[in-house]
Structures are given as structure tokens and as C-alpha cells.
Amino acid sequence: MADGSSTVHARALLQQCLHAHLQVRPADGDAAAQWVEIQRGLVIYVCFFKGAEKELLPKMVNTLLNVKLSETENGKHVSILDLPGDVLIIPQATLGGRVKGKNMQYHANSGKEEGLELYSQFVSLCEKALAANSKCAEAGVAVAHGTYGNRQVLKLDTNGPYTHLIEF
């Protein structure tokens, strides 16, 4: 059995990918939809709960970018910074849901504004971390991210998503 943690402020789901495409702006009249794309890297779906504070973010970024879940060509696992690889951050408030009967309830989720603020800062901190890392900067890997509040239309190609859940 797994022990539950007492208070969860944020939830991150990690998947490894070869490529991922995420729609960041839906089609609108004559304007085509806009997409971002990453190559080999890490997809981070993130959700914030009520009570999450910005002081939590540096710890989240540090953990998620340094955890050794990215597979190298010889089968070893290293951090995404060491791979080095792209990062795609997807806002996924649905991860905060709790099942009740046939429905999900999102009572514990952060409010929309707070969630946007935390999400934006989280993205920004990840961007800074990759930019400050010489291996990443040399390799030209980057952070892409979804538009908060939109439908996160995602296409994912993996060599095994190696899905992990990390709570903060």
C-alpha cells in the first residue's frame, strides 16, 4: 500500500516523449490553429491546489528538472537537464479532480486567477533554469508551454511514456 501525503499543494505528472505537439491557440475564422512542438524530452502536466503559494515553485522546478527519469541512448536515466531535452508544460487542472460517484469534483483546485499566476511563474522559472544550464543552452533545448484555460490538444509520440506522478 502507498501512504497518502497529508496536504498536497500541487500535482505534476511526467511523461517522456520523442515528439509532442500542443495546440496553443485554436483555429479562429480564417486564422489557423497555432501549435508548439518539442522533440525528445519531458512533458509536465501541472495542477495547483488551493493554498499553493509561489514559494513552492522553485522547489517544484528543482525537483522536476533534476529527477532522473529521462532515458539516454544507452538506457541510463538522467535528468531532463542532463539529457538534455526539451520540456513541454501543460496546464492540467483536471489532475486536481476527485471522483464522487460518476462525477469528478474539483473543490480543492486553486482559483482561476491564482492558478494562472502560479502556472505562469512555474513556466518562467523552468525557462530560466534551462537557459541558465550550459548543457541545455548549447544543445538549444527549450521550454514550450500550453495556454492556460484552453483545451490542451496534444499529440504525443513516445518510446514508452514512463509516466510518473509527483506531488508537492
Add this chain to the structure above:
Amino acid sequence: MADGSSTVHARALLQQCLHAHLQVRPADGDAAAQWVEIQRGLVIYVCFFKGAEKELLPKMVNTLLNVKLSETENGKHVSILDLPGDVLIIPQATLGGRVKGKNMQYHANSGKEEGLELYSQFVSLCEKALAANSKCAEAGVAVAHGTYGNRQVLKLDTNGPYTHLIEF
């Protein structure tokens, strides 16, 4: 903030898809890799913890196949049985990991044999549930599943994965 549950015996991650391809047998010499494929439906990644017992499975199946997370063409959400849609079950023991520093630990995971037994029964119960549902039988939707213990090479096409976590 979200309250942690006291004892988690199983963890399921749900994503909605338009199409999904999952490798069930890797290439071997001259033999090409084998894949299963689903059309519009529900992807269930599943992990069992130590202490999970088969008595838990009917409840899991009932919850996961009846929770209203599948989007109809007019934007409503219904269960996968009511959509009706395909189901792809992916064994994902990595979901049981707990972060410690830069590594994940899987101490709470079920043993390999117990996990295989529970996984196999879970798949079988889901297959039975779809076969017994007249709407599903008429529509010809089906359950596909990954090979326990293999690398779960997955390609996923979504209109938004609408990712949810349900623990048992």
C-alpha cells in the same frame, strides 16, 4: 489544498484520445513489432500497490468505466460505456513511484507476480463489462491492453487528454 487518502491500493490515470497505438510485442530479429490500436476512447494507465487484493477490482472497473469523462460530439461528458468508445489499458508501474531526491522509489508497488495477476484480472473484467453492455456491443468497441512488463511504446492523438487521476 487536497487531502491525502490514508491508504492507496491502486492508482489509475485516465486520458481521452482520438487514436492510440500501443506496442504489445517488440521487434525480434525478422519479426516486426506488434501493436494494438484504439479509436476514440479512454486510455487507462494502471498501477497496483502492495496489499491490493482482487476484491478491489470490480469496484475499480465499475468506477473507471462509469465515470463521466468522455466528451460527446456536443460537448457533454458521459462514461466510456455510454459514449461508447474503445478502452486501452496500459500497465504503468511507474505510477507507483515516490520521489526521493533525484530518484524515484517504488517500494510500495506490488510484487511482479501479484501485479501481473491483478492486471490480468482487471483487463478481463473490463473486457467482460464492455461485452455485456449492449450499446458497446452494438458499436463494436473493444478493450485493448498492453503486455505487462514490456516497454509501453505509445503514440497518442487527442482532442485534449483531459487527464484525471483516480486512486483506490
